[in-house]
Amino acid sequence: MILPGDGIGPEIVEQAVAVLEAADKKFNLGLSFEQGLIGGASIDAHGEPLTDAQLAAAGECDAVLLGAVGGPKWDTLEREIRPEKGLLKIRSKLGLYANLRPAILYPQLADASSLKPEVVSGLDILIVRELTGGIYFGEPRGIRTLENGEKQGFNTYVYSESEIERIARTAFEAAQKRGGKLCSVDKANVLEVTVLWREVLDRLAPEYPDVELSHMYVDNAAMQLVRAPKQFDVMVTGNMFGDILSDAAAMLTGSIGMLPSASLNESGFGLYEPCHGSAPDIAGQGIANPLATILSAAMMLRYSLDMGEAADAIEQAVSKVLDEGLRTADIHTEGCKKVSTAEMGAAVVAAF
Amino acid sequence: MILPGDGIGPEIVEQAVAVLEAADKKFNLGLSFEQGLIGGASIDAHGEPLTDAQLAAAGECDAVLLGAVGGPKWDTLEREIRPEKGLLKIRSKLGLYANLRPAILYPQLADASSLKPEVVSGLDILIVRELTGGIYFGEPRGIRTLENGEKQGFNTYVYSESEIERIARTAFEAAQKRGGKLCSVDKANVLEVTVLWREVLDRLAPEYPDVELSHMYVDNAAMQLVRAPKQFDVMVTGNMFGDILSDAAAMLTGSIGMLPSASLNESGFGLYEPCHGSAPDIAGQGIANPLATILSAAMMLRYSLDMGEAADAIEQAVSKVLDEGLRTADIHTEGCKKVSTAEMGAAVVAAF
Ligand SMILES: CC(C)[C@H](C(=O)O)[C@@H](O)C(=O)O
Numbered sequence: 001m002i003l004p005g006d007g008i009g010p011e012i013v014e015q016a017v018a019v020l021e022a023a024d025k026k027f028n029l030g031l032s033f034e035q036g037l038i039g040g041a042s043i044d045a046h047g048e049p050l051t052d053a054q055l056a057a058a059g060e061c062d063a064v065l066l067g068a069v070g071g072p073k074w075d076t077l078e079r080e081i082r083p084e085k086g087l088l089k090i091r092s093k094l095g096l097y098a099n100l101r102p103a104i105l106y107p108q109l110a111d112a113s114s115l116k117p118e119v120v121s122g123l124d125i126l127i128v129r130e131l132t133g134g135i136y137f138g139e140p141r142g143i144r145t146l147e148n149g150e151k152q153g154f155n156t157y158v159y160s161e162s163e164i165e166r167i168a169r170t171a172f173e174a175a176q177k178r179g180g181k182l183c184s185v186d187k188a189n190v191l192e193v194t195v196l197w198r199e200v201l202d203r204l205a206p207e208y209p210d211v212e213l214s215h216m217y218v219d220n221a222a223m224q225l226v227r228a229p230k231q232f233d234v235m236v237t238g239n240m241f242g243d244i245l246s247d248a249a250a251m252l253t254g255s256i257g258m259l260p261s262a263s264l265n266e267s268g269f270g271l272y273e274p275c276h277g278s279a280p281d282i283a284g285q286g287i288a289n290p291l292a293t294i295l296s297a298a299m300m301l302r303y304s305l306d307m308g309e310a311a312d313a314i315e316q317a318v319s320k321v322l323d324e325g326l327r328t329a330d331i332h333t334e335g336c337k338k339v340s341t342a343e344m345g346a347a348v349v350a351a352f
Numbered sequence: 353m354i355l356p357g358d359g360i361g362p363e364i365v366e367q368a369v370a371v372l373e374a375a376d377k378k379f380n381l382g383l384s385f386e387q388g389l390i391g392g393a394s395i396d397a398h399g400e401p402l403t404d405a406q407l408a409a410a411g412e413c414d415a416v417l418l419g420a421v422g423g424p425k426w427d428t429l430e431r432e433i434r435p436e437k438g439l440l441k442i443r444s445k446l447g448l449y450a451n452l453r454p455a456i457l458y459p460q461l462a463d464a465s466s467l468k469p470e471v472v473s474g475l476d477i478l479i480v481r482e483l484t485g486g487i488y489f490g491e492p493r494g495i496r497t498l499e500n501g502e503k504q505g506f507n508t509y510v511y512s513e514s515e516i517e518r519i520a521r522t523a524f525e526a527a528q529k530r531g532g533k534l535c536s537v538d539k540a541n542v543l544e545v546t547v548l549w550r551e552v553l554d555r556l557a558p559e560y561p562d563v564e565l566s567h568m569y570v571d572n573a574a575m576q577l578v579r580a581p582k583q584f585d586v587m588v589t590g591n592m593f594g595d596i597l598s599d600a601a602a603m604l605t606g607s608i609g610m611l612p613s614a615s616l617n618e619s620g621f622g623l624y625e626p627c628h629g630s631a632p633d634i635a636g637q638g639i640a641n642p643l644a645t646i647l648s649a650a651m652m653l654r655y656s657l658d659m660g661e662a663a664d665a666i667e668q669a670v671s672k673v674l675d676e677g678l679r680t681a682d683i684h685t686e687g688c689k690k691v692s693t694a695e696m697g698a699a700v701v702a703a704f
Pocket residue numbers: 084087088243541542571
């Protein structure tokens with residue numbers, strides 16, 4: 001299922017679909033696509049950010065490729081029908097608890113980082129974020145009026161052992177396939193819910209003797225990401241901390257327009273989307289970077305469709321166009337060739 | 353009240369007291385000091401991280417200067433009597449809701465940052481963090497056993513209008529005295545408690561027409577701090593987000609050993625402490641950087657004791673020793689003179 005969404009979503013997804021079609025032709029994958037609505041696009045059509053029919057249709061596909069949701073047009077709506085709710089609903093209802101967010105510095109783009117080259121060159125972190133629990137979905141929640149007449153807002157940060165265990169296993173397994181290091185991020189010196197988090201991680205650790213588990217408080221993790229990010233291999237954390245840390249980590253590379261993400265359920269079904277947002281300020285101008293979405297499509301082939309060869313080919317094609325010096329505006333530097341969204345997509349197709 | 357605490361706390365506080373004594377002599381301030389115990393030091397002596405007697409004595413002073421708390425020695429204790437609890441107790445019981453954390457790049461130390469010089473040179477941000485509410489203190493909290501036998505951890509993120517209003521006013525007033533820009537950080541697209549946060553900030557804004565208020569989601573704020581931190585003047589946020597963002601911001605400077613902080617109550621009474629922790633790995637070696645504590649002492653003179661002239665003199669003395677090329681190990685670079693904790697303190701005293 002293809003869900004372009006809002007802002008630059010449709011433009012970048014169009015290029016990713018073109019790349020998937022090229023891969024389909026070359027590798028005989030037998031792909032077929034359905035298009036659907038999410039976010040503001042769905043609000044405009046149906047008055048809500050994700051209809052139950054759309055949700056069901058997405059769940060029946062083998063995977064979902066999403067652009068991005070949101071924009072100023074819908075910012076004044078009631079909170080319950082904002083574009084973001086569509087994203088939260090599809091994550092939650094399809095049980096996509098495992099959010100994988102790589103932060104990789106492409107050597108061709110080393111200059112784009114705001115950090116010194118020696119601090120980030122070769123950076124390759126995977127952040128594993130729990131995506132269907134924690135304070136994002138905890139009850140009770142709301143705004144109430146106290147006896148003295150003033151309002152009070154409240155949310156609940158909650159995790160059960162089984163929720164922690166399944167995301168922990170995802171992270172341990174990812175670490176086994178990578179550098180063998182897992183850093184779990186919590187605030188166990190203050191928050192009981194993360195005391196339990198730490199306990200569960202420690203309990204599972206002996207089952208993964210080839211993984212070196214460490215724990216870090218979230219404030220320190222934010223510091224260490226800025227100070228010396230290459231100390232990390234895989235990081236695992238809850239929904240809220242993961243939201244913050246994965247964005248910080250992505251920005252270390254200076255090219256968030258390059259970073260894909262996957263959100264998986266128990267059975268490997270997944271939703272794939274770029275780490276960046278809908279960028280309404282540049283929507284419709286044809287200048288957005290489609291590479292994060294194209295790389296998300298590659299992740300989709302690899303993780304949900306078991307088409308690793310085609311995924312490799314897409315990633316190599318992306319690397320080749322970067323080697324050739326093609327750059328969209330967000331990653332452009334002196335001496336490179338500035339190209340449009342469509343030109344970048346076409347170049348990836350041509351590099352196959 | 354002087355509370356040296358644990359780890360490097362006693363060493364760095366000793367130097368700050370020496371500097372305060374020098375200031376006392378030069379400016380005839382009439383200072384007098386009492387020493388007390390907090391954190392692990394108090395656990396060792398009294399079995400708890402802050403006794404009620406110590407709390408009362410601190411509250412009777414005009415201000416508190418604190419070193420740092422915590423260390424591996426006390427990490428295996430039950431959570432309720434860990435060193436951090438002493439810090440949380442003094443903040444809460446003395447009503448120190450306004451935590452001011454500057455992130456300033458000292459021009460003499462520009463090289464220490466992991467960010468490119470053009471991104472951070474001249475950096476001067478003030479983070480205003482709410483310190484006695486939010487998820488740090490919200491009830492209910494704990495770990496319970498569910499009917500199916502598994503454990504569940506939970507915490508409550510809660511703010512009332514009046515809590516938000518008082519920290520917002522602190523931040524608006526700080527922005528008035530600085531660059532006139534205030535960025536409020538929340539997660540209003542997901543968390544109801546921060547929807548209320550945003551509402552209160554917007555309601556107060558017209559009272560501060562000379563301050564330009566903006567709002568930013570916390571994930572974006574973490575990114576923007578890495579990408580382009582100089583866009584910020586004053587940032588205001590809740591306890592948890594403030595913990596994370598202020599540490600990230602401090603680390604942008606590369607010299608967290610230089611950064612002081614103040615935690616104030618309604619009447620200007622304050623607790624002053626360095627932003628860094630107790631650094632147990634280097635405790636007792638005489639190599640810790642005392643400057644953050646010395647600068648915290650200067651903040652104390654300025655904010656709680658109305659001794660601005662002496663505060664200025666201390667800050668100028670610190671700047672002078674940096675100009676002279678003196679550096680403790682944490683900020684040492686080629687060509688500078690590496691000095692001990694005591695030598696650095698003595699140099700600041702001598703620079704008066
Ligand atoms: C749009 C928003 C609800 C979402 C989140 O907070 O999860 C986004 O920031 C993300 O990280 O995918």
